[in-house]
Amino acid sequence: MDIKTIIAKKRDRKELTEEEIKLFVGKYHKGEISEAQAGALLSYIYKDGMTENEIIAFAVAMANSGQKINLDDISQNIVDKHSTGGVGDKVTLILMPVIAALGIPIAKVSSRGMGITGGTIDKFESIPGYNTEISMETFKENIKEYGVGILNQSENLNPAESKIYRLRNEIACTDCIPIIAASLMSIKLLTGSQKIVFEITYGSGTYIKTKDQAKRLARILKMVGKKLNKGIMSVITNVDEPLRLFHWA
Secondary structure (H helix, E strand, O other): OOHHHHHHHHHOOOOOOHHHHHHHHHHHHOOOOOHHHHHHHHHHHHHHOOOHHHHHHHHHHHHOOOOOOOOOOOOOOOEEEEEOOOOOOOHHHHHHHHHHHOOOOEEEEEOOOOOOOOOHHHHHHOOOOOOOOOOHHHHHHHHHHHOEEEEEOOOOOOHHHHHHHHHHHHOOOOOOHHHHHHHHHHHHOOOOOOEEEEEEEEOOOOOOOOHHHHHHHHHHHHHHHHHOOOEEEEEEEEOOOOOOOOEEO
């Protein structure tokens, strides 16, 4: 089994096995395959999609590429909230303290933005004096003391996802729904949260352009979450106007 065989298999619209996906993610993360080879595989995925099993395998392989955070000693009922992001997306800054104030522990691993969109970490860094470079120990202490914690997705956490995330941007595959689903789920697997709420944004200020694309992503996340024993709920919002609820999925 080698990377060229895996690329050719996806080119021919055949389903990749868990081991083939694990090999690709591992070798790409370690720099053992070229950017051209990785780009070719992602391009075929963009064109022909992935099966549910392939998405799960991608998510698990990326999540296992670095450290994980065990929060079982804090609570078995930790909630995670994640947005697909976009220009003007600031829901996390308001919503997470509100949830914590209700006595529901909430833990979130956040990343930086892609292209013109600022990620949650970018937005927190715009607050004078806010420190986004906290340790895992401080992250856990914040959840214990305040009921809420946000951790920057560093090089030690899900590094394969970060590398594939950047490649998607370079090869114009930012709006590939199956890869987005795998990417989102891999980040959510880091903390072991059992209940996850996704805010799926669409419009001109983000990489998911239409409501139909957003609904498709919501359906995939719910199916994948069920197989991974995660409770998944999605809220679909339009970034082109003031925030209001469009659709629960």
